[in-house]
Amino acid sequence: MEIFLEQINYIVFLILMLIGVYAMMIKNNLMKKVIGLIIFQTSIILYFISLAYKDHASIPILAHHSGADHHIDISHYDNPVPHALMLTAIVVGVATTGLALALIQRIYERFNTLEEDQIIKILKDK
């Protein structure tokens, strides 16, 4: 039980990732696939952030009066590098989602449906 609690971040991230993959593969609606993609990417972001966590640490922002001359005890602050990386990753995810939604909009204009099996049927009938 303790091992489970210790590594709960891995387990949660794994479950989220699998939910995302499940949605992308099994669901028929294109919109739901995009949502699955978002969940998938979010799980990875969550994993990274969880790497940065330290016990009893606060957010990695220096308060105004702790200047460079003060000795900074890093065990009081979370690791900032994954946070910075994940900012970038979130932006990338946003861009990807935007592009996916734009594509879905176009697909809807042409096919009038977002269900994948119906789209395939339309294409086969052509």
Add this chain to the structure above:
Amino acid sequence: MFDIVNLIIIPLFATIVVRIVGLKYRNITFHITLFSLLLVLFIATFNLFNIDVVSYVMGGFSAYKGIELVGSKFSYALISAITLAALLSLINSSAVIDRHFNLKKVNYYSLYLLAMSGFIGLCLTNDLFNLYVFLEVTSLSSYALLSLGNKRSYLSSFNYLLIGSVGASFYLLSIGYLYSITGSLNFTEVSNIIINLDSSIIKNIAFAFFIVGIFIKMAVFPFHFWLPNSYHYAINPVSSLFASVGTKVSAFIFIKILLGIYGITFITQNYDLHLLLEILVSLAIIFGGCFALIQNRIKRLITYIIVIEIGYIVAGMIIGTDLSIKASMYHIISDVFITLGLFLFVTILSFIVSDKHTVNLNYSQLYQCFKKSKLASWGFIIIMLVVIGLPPTPGFISKWLLLTSAYSAESYIIFGSLIFSSIVTVVIFFRILESMLFKTEFSNELTVRKVNFSMVLPLYVVIFILAILSIYSNELFENVINPFIERI
């Protein structure tokens, strides 16, 4: 002026310039793109011939803290190759874009430049996370560009988006695992730490995620299913760019990280992993060959040939001997031009055959092409000769080196699949020759347009470059490829 960072900044800057200028003057955008790519090509070839390994850290930080760009001779060579490929496909397709996509020209050219800056960044960067960023830059611009055209291209690009994002996320996950053990994101630092680390579970997990992610991007069986659809339904100018550049740069990343962080012994000494990868790569080559054989549509046929060629590159890495790794790297550069040549011909053929921008090309239209433009048909035949591996073309050099190293490393499965793919490509070549020379009841006489010389010229530039690659292969190996391997 010849800093390597300019190689990335120039196209990026040009993207914005094209956007702004394009608000008012649409026709200059082509020239701006052309000029900026020429500039990049000039800088890259200058660096290739004169400057050795160079490291540049963004923002002036010290190497391990900041984002480092490292230019080695091989990365300059690869950048020159892909910029040249981009230029040639730009010139080849300017007529098509002007005719059909005039309103979308600004978007097209700016995305084109964005994609190129991403690819160049991929070749240069030495920071693992920066690699992810550039990977996504190229992927996003490719999703957008590949969806241009008709409604099937929207769908195939959407599928590619889903699969490609999963692949990039897997790569991100793997560098996350690597970060959790090493605490650094710089490639050299990570490789120094990891190589001394003995087999740990996290290292293997990171490797597993990395392989899956990068195989998705490279379109190795069984992750290649996005490739035929998305390149087939996209318009010809876009497929010529991405087919020739996209998968090859991902292959370069694969080689860099595999050799640098894990070392080739990671694969060759782990017997189960080696066997699994051997079988996978052989299946890649065999499946690519079988699917290529049953195709009737030429563009789709060429996408399966791409799958086979990528299979060669990965096979070279998996065989693992010194010679085969060098052969893989040589094949990356030569394959850029082979694929480019094939798609350039497809653009010319579609232009000859029909007025629309997406046209279904099959074998029976080759006869028309042969009648209408002998020059283009001959160019296609010569490039197919390189694909089948006639000595002394670059295709033969890579194939021969792979065959000899496969046999000497006792990877008989790969050896057999290489022979099988040679037979398959020869059969395809015969079919092409036959369709070109003989009239069947399916080849109709209706030809639409004469193709002007500026469309055929890039094809011959490609052939010229392939000849140079073959003649100067020795210099290429000694000065460019060997130092890269030794450095890592």
Add this chain to the structure above:
Amino acid sequence: MIYLSLLFIIPIAQIIFINIPKLSKANIEFITICSTIFTFISAVLLANNFYAISGKEFVLLETIGNLRFSLFLDKAGLVFILLASFLWIFASLFSFGYMNSTGEKDLHKFYSFFALSIMLTFGIALSANLLTFYLFYESLSLATFPLVTHYRNDDAKAGGRKYLTYLFGSSLILSLPALVIIYLNGGNSSFALGGIESLELMPSLVVICAIFGFSKSALFPFHSWLPNAMVAPTPVSSLLHAVAVVKAGVFGIIRVVGFVFGFDYINSMSFFGISLSLILVIIASISVLYPSLVALSANNLKRRLAFSTISQLAYISIGAFLLSKVSIIAALLHIVMHALSKIILFFVAGGIYVTTGIKYISDLKGMGRKSPFLFIAFIIGSFGVVGLPISGGFYSKFLLLSSTINSNYPILIWVFLLSSVFSSIYLFQVPFIAFQKNNDFQVNKKLPFSIFISILLVCIASVLIFFFADQVYYFLMGFNEEF
């Protein structure tokens, strides 16, 4: 060195000049005949300088992994070059007359590919290692494909398909792996008398793959491309499929047996308990006898000649498989003699078709009395193929016979005698039918002068070689010094 490159430069120049647009047919013919004569002259000059050049290796391209494409000149190669360039002159003359009579207009592609094929044959003769040999060999298959399918009808398509399937299929499946294995074990598979040391895994299998991979030599069972390639125009059949392409195949066999592996090594090899040389000799004997039987019943003249070629090529292969110095020299000699004689037969077949349009032997009844020249030439050529005196074929067959007596397989004498009987039957039957009395026979057209002169000159050459055959023999025997 200069003459070596001239051999390549002159055909390339010819191709460039022929393809200048808007040249008249007479111009094209003039350019062609000039280049053939110049090529022959450079071959002769090369022969004069032989001792200065032989033994030197000219590297064309060299990359890592021991990949080296290079050329060299030795006696076997020199003989082949002289033969090919000499006969090219007459084949060009013949093709002027033949192609003119069929009324074709745009022949520049035809002559360009013809020149390309001959140039590639020179490359085959000059190859210094198996890799270069493979390069020129495969390119030759490709370069002759447009010639074989020249008429572009359905027959041509089927014939071309079979042609490429057999040639490329066998070389990719059989000889490419064998080439890889030889390379890995031997270093760089250079042609050196005496051959390489040893192979580790199944050396006999490698030898068999290498030999059958060069299926231009039309060894049973990879021979059926040759009769189907007769859909080509007769000039192509005569030069390429009697002289250049098929002789390149047996030349390859000679190189593999004598120069890559060496006699003693092959002698010692066994394939699942049976001696390798026995297997090879048996297969070659089947290749001698079986096509002779088919030729007896073939009514189409060119088809009969094709099977006769297959049978004679197997003679040359037997000479190589007998694994002795004399037998290999006999094989080389037979390459020359057979080429000279066979080309006469093909020229006559072409002449018959041009003047009367006849393809089948049974229709020839009575033609001999109307155009005796053609059939006297046919008789002279048949003498050479069968091996009767007053023709060069006598020498080479005699040498082959004597080397079989001294070898391990004296039963081959029966094979040779039997096939000589068959070949005399199926060859002499043709003039026999022709000279029968038939008053209804009409000859439509007059024989074009260029065909007449080409047949005449080659007949004279084939008779003259009978008197000079010993010179050739002593020259070739010299190369035994290096053994």
